[in-house]
Amino acid sequence: MTLTPALRRVGQAHIATPRLETPFHPRLQALSTTNDWYTWAGYKAPHSVFDEELEYFAIRSTAALFDISPMVKYRISGGDAERFLNRVTLRDVRKLRPGRVQYTAWCDDHGHVLDDGTLFRLAETDFRLCCQERHLPWLADSAEGFSVTIEEETETLAALALQGPTSFSVLDAAGFSGIETLKPFQLAAFLHEGHEIIVSRTGFTGDLGYELFAPAGIALSLWDRLWQAGELFGLRAIGYNALNRARIEAGFIVANADFTTAETALRxxxxxxxxxxxxxxxxxxxxxxxxxxxxxxxxxxxxxxxxxxxxxxxxxxxxxxxxxxxxxxxxxxxxxxxxxxxxxxxxxxxxxxxxxxxxxxxxxxxxxxxxxxxxxxxxxxxxxxxxxxxxxxxxxxxxxxxxxxx
The missing domain is CATH 2.40.30.110 (Aminomethyltransferase beta-barrel domains)
Incomplete structure (x- = not known):
């Protein structure tokens, strides 16, 4: 096959297009000794950081920090937000109180699963939906007739998973006052550099753990705050291979790994x-x-x-x-x-x-x-x-x- 000059330029541009880097990438790059990267939703993410065996044992023995910024995140708000989300997801959103998180899934009209994820109720009419795949066109079409605003905040919202038995001690030492009262699937707001960050007691390891969501502009200082506090508690940065081991032990499934989502299925x-x-x-x-x-x-x-x-x-x-x-x-x-x-x-x-x-x-x-x-x-x-x-x-x-x- 012979490529025309125009097609050749397109191909070269595609190859030369760099993967996106998360707000935490400078810290991960500095810590990485394996240089083992993969693409997650267009972002450069680590398979491992220093040793996937030791990274797994950090999850189970001390504490592990995993960059979940590439996770797709939607902010859904407005007077009909609850009614809209109740229409598109499987669980009863009316039972989800402000300050709580709900694991859920959503289907097409034929009952086939489009994706699964977590739904955060930040306030009475304000939600955040986190998932594996992008669904903005489908969400926008489904919102016809509802008084809602849907905004993708994947690029603007940095996120970290802090998991493992000493994760609470790390947050406590980092000055997250009152974090000990947070129950599983509960969230709370904290201040960092004058900005609000959301901390939820959630995770993908089946262990004690938390997820933190912060504006991208303060991501590095948040990392540094946790890293300094975690020095005495065995905190380590980890990649996906270690997390994958932990999630299998916890029995959690992954979209397009353990099942094929309806939008990506070819058959x-x-x-x-x-x-x-x-x-x-x-x-x-x-x-x-x-x-x-x-x-x-x-x-x-x-x-x-x-x-x-x-x-x-x-x-x-x-x-x-x-x-x-x-x-x-x-x-x-x-x-x-x-x-x-x-x-x-x-x-x-x-x-x-x-x-x-x-x-x-x-x-x-x-x-x-x-x-x-x-x-x-x-x-x-x-x-x-x-x-x-x-x-x-x-x-x-x-x-x-x-x-x-x-």
């Missing part, structure tokens, strides 16, 4: 309903009409759900990520979407999508096919798997209020 059989990815508990059929309601309830009534998302415990210690799951070693039943050897649970664990009836009425005699590289040769291993509840770990410190001091 109809790749779309998923909430019940097919373990989010059936989010659906509130008693609230006013919401997107996908009829399709979801109809699928339940007709028992036409096609998939199950399950937790697996697998014999051995070789991670089974992307392994095929079989029934009786012969019939293909599904695929592992995420799998690790868990240092905390001391088990080989995985999240898998199974085609029903597997994972629903058929739950026994499951096997995974793992290809393990040994001495430059792949060895096929068939390992027994059993369905187990998620989360794979439960930590008392995650919900203890006030938090323990470590």
């Amino acid at each position: 109809p059989d790749r779309e998923r309903m909430p019940d097919e990815i373990g989010l059936d508990w989010l659906v509130d059929p008693e609230k006013p009409f919401f997107n996908g309601r009829d399709a979801i309830l109809n699928a339940r009534q007709k028992k036409s759900l096609r998939y199950s998302l399950v937790g697996l415990e697998i014999e051995g210690n070789i991670p089974a990520e992307h392994a095929i799951v079989y029934h009786r070693k012969s019939r293909e039943a599904g695929i592992v979407t995420a799998g690790i050897w868990s240092p905390l649970a001391k088990r080989n664990i995985a999240i898998a999508t199974l085609s029903r009836p597997f994972g629903a009425s058929i739950v026994d005699d499951l096997w995974v096919e793992i290809y393990a590289l040994k001495e430059l040769q792949y060895q096929k291993l068939m390992k027994r798997a059993k369905i187990v509840p998620r989360p794979f770990i439960k930590l008392e410190r995650r919900t203890a209020t006030p938090p323990f001091r470590f």
